[in-house]
Amino acid sequence: MTGQMRHWDHVYTKGTKFSGGPSDFGLRAIEMMEAKGSVDVLELGCGQGRDTLEMMARSMSVTAMDYCSLACTQTAQEAHTRGLSGLKVIAHDVREGLPFDDDSFDVCFSHMFLTMELEDDEVGRIMSEVHRVLRSGGLHLFSVRNDHDDRFRQGIDHGSGMWEWNGFVVKYWTRDDMDRFSAGLIVEDVWEFYEGDPPKTLYGVMMRKP
């Protein structure tokens, strides 16, 4: 395990529950998916599945990934407890690529995953992989912390826009990063929102594969 992977494993081992329900960002993204009639969703960095389970409850077919196997187990157990069947949850480091055929999904969704410990070249490769596995017209819906956040440039500088605070490494995106990392996807919408207390400042992003 690398440093941040160990960190997340520790968080989930402690039994910390992030939320009993879906995130506001997840709910907004689900509205966008439903408007498009999306069925097949790939989720990156699902954690304990607060948004995964909501997508399943709305009859979407979800393949969820997280590099922390304990988070995957907790998500699968919660799906079972709620009587939601058909979840595919895979323990996988997304930096190693996406193990799916081209044109496999209608949507790639992630909440606060692309804001994790990722070098610029790793983000570039992940975005190219997302482009490859999305069908034409497919959506990439994701959220990231941004450079308006109070913690931006606080703590230990890891380069590539990443700063470590309290053991967590966070990558802070600028508005220009959306175009820099779009990898052939069209940037259709970027909006700012806040989550948590004290509030984190994030961008929500919708990109579309032409």
Ligand SMILES: C[S@@+](CC[C@H](N)C(=O)[O-])C[C@H]1O[C@@H](n2cnc3c(N)ncnc32)[C@H](O)[C@@H]1O
């Ligand atoms: C901030 S949490 C968000 C979890 C979930 N999306 C939510 O909103 O509750 C980020 C998640 O990304 C996972 N993660 C970080 N880097 C990863 C990587 N390279 N591959 C797969 N998962 C990763 C962590 O284990 C963690 O569960």
